Amino acid sequence: MNYDYVALPDRKPLRWPNGARVALIFTINAEYWELSRPGPEPLYPGGPATIPHVLPGNVADTANWTWREYGQRIGVWRVLDVFDKAGVPASCTINALTALERPRIIQAFNERGWEIIAHNYAQNDILSSYALDRAKEREVIGRTLAAFEKVVGRPAKGWLSSSLRSTVSTPDILKEFGLLFQACYLNDDQPYLLKTAHGPLVSIPYSNDINDFAMFSRGAMTTTQALDMFKEQLDQLHLEGAETGRIMNVGLHPHVIGQAFAIRSLREFVAYAKGLPGVWFPRREEIATWYLANHKSHIG
Numbered sequence: 001m002n003y004d005y006v007a008l009p010d011r012k013p014l015r016w017p018n019g020a021r022v023a024l025i026f027t028i029n030a031e032y033w034e035l036s037r038p039g040p041e042p043l044y045p046g047g048p049a050t051i052p053h054v055l056p057g058n059v060a061d062t063a064n065w066t067w068r069e070y071g072q073r074i075g076v077w078r079v080l081d082v083f084d085k086a087g088v089p090a091s092c093t094i095n096a097l098t099a100l101e102r103p104r105i106i107q108a109f110n111e112r113g114w115e116i117i118a119h120n121y122a123q124n125d126i127l128s129s130y131a132l133d134r135a136k137e138r139e140v141i142g143r144t145l146a147a148f149e150k151v152v153g154r155p156a157k158g159w160l161s162s163s164l165r166s167t168v169s170t171p172d173i174l175k176e177f178g179l180l181f182q183a184c185y186l187n188d189d190q191p192y193l194l195k196t197a198h199g200p201l202v203s204i205p206y207s208n209d210i211n212d213f214a215m216f217s218r219g220a221m222t223t224t225q226a227l228d229m230f231k232e233q234l235d236q237l238h239l240e241g242a243e244t245g246r247i248m249n250v251g252l253h254p255h256v257i258g259q260a261f262a263i264r265s266l267r268e269f270v271a272y273a274k275g276l277p278g279v280w281f282p283r284r285e286e287i288a289t290w291y292l293a294n295h296k297s298h299i300g
Contacts, residue, residue: 011298024280040058041057072105119162
């Protein structure tokens, strides 16, 4: 975890391709939680729980497991329908277990030609558990990437750690495996370079605020309040993007945004974003490739 602090006023203007003001990324997190794990230690939830009572890890938490599985059985298809009808692409993250246990979802992403990003082995098996064991972290990342390539049919180009829990070693390990970008950090509205022992890795920031978990599961927003928040974020970034380009990431989880009461906020926001000039819907891989070639014109 090694990068320069460069304050926004000290950067040159970021000029996205084709004069875009905002690179808008819809991130569908297709996640898979283990039902149980040996031993009495509580299973790390890897996201908000619908029933907060914590069970031992060796006791199946059927309430939370099936709430999350709603996203795999129903929610993801409702979300895909929104993007299909709008003609807008999404960027999808998957745990290795999603690929292995729910390949039908991966098939749907591939049929649409959408970007797919590696997202840990299991949603509840976070990298920070291996913060003091680099070899184990490397093994988990390698096992995840191998399963990804087997099911997706191509190597992963980028990584988002589940629960955003990477370690100081993660960028070095990812670059060693040949990845282009990491999307775990929350500290910017623009891309920047991470320095690793194996060369530069592009950081493409995520958002934990513009995120259905924060809005619905934690924030108890109404659908209209969530829609307003999406619009406020895009409007301000679009205004600022006239001077220097911005990224807006919208974090989506099929068992949250895919609920019938929530989907209107996504459907209407996608339509709103399509109607604004200068909004670009890129793959993160496009951003990373472009930024590696053009970063000196932004942050030398």
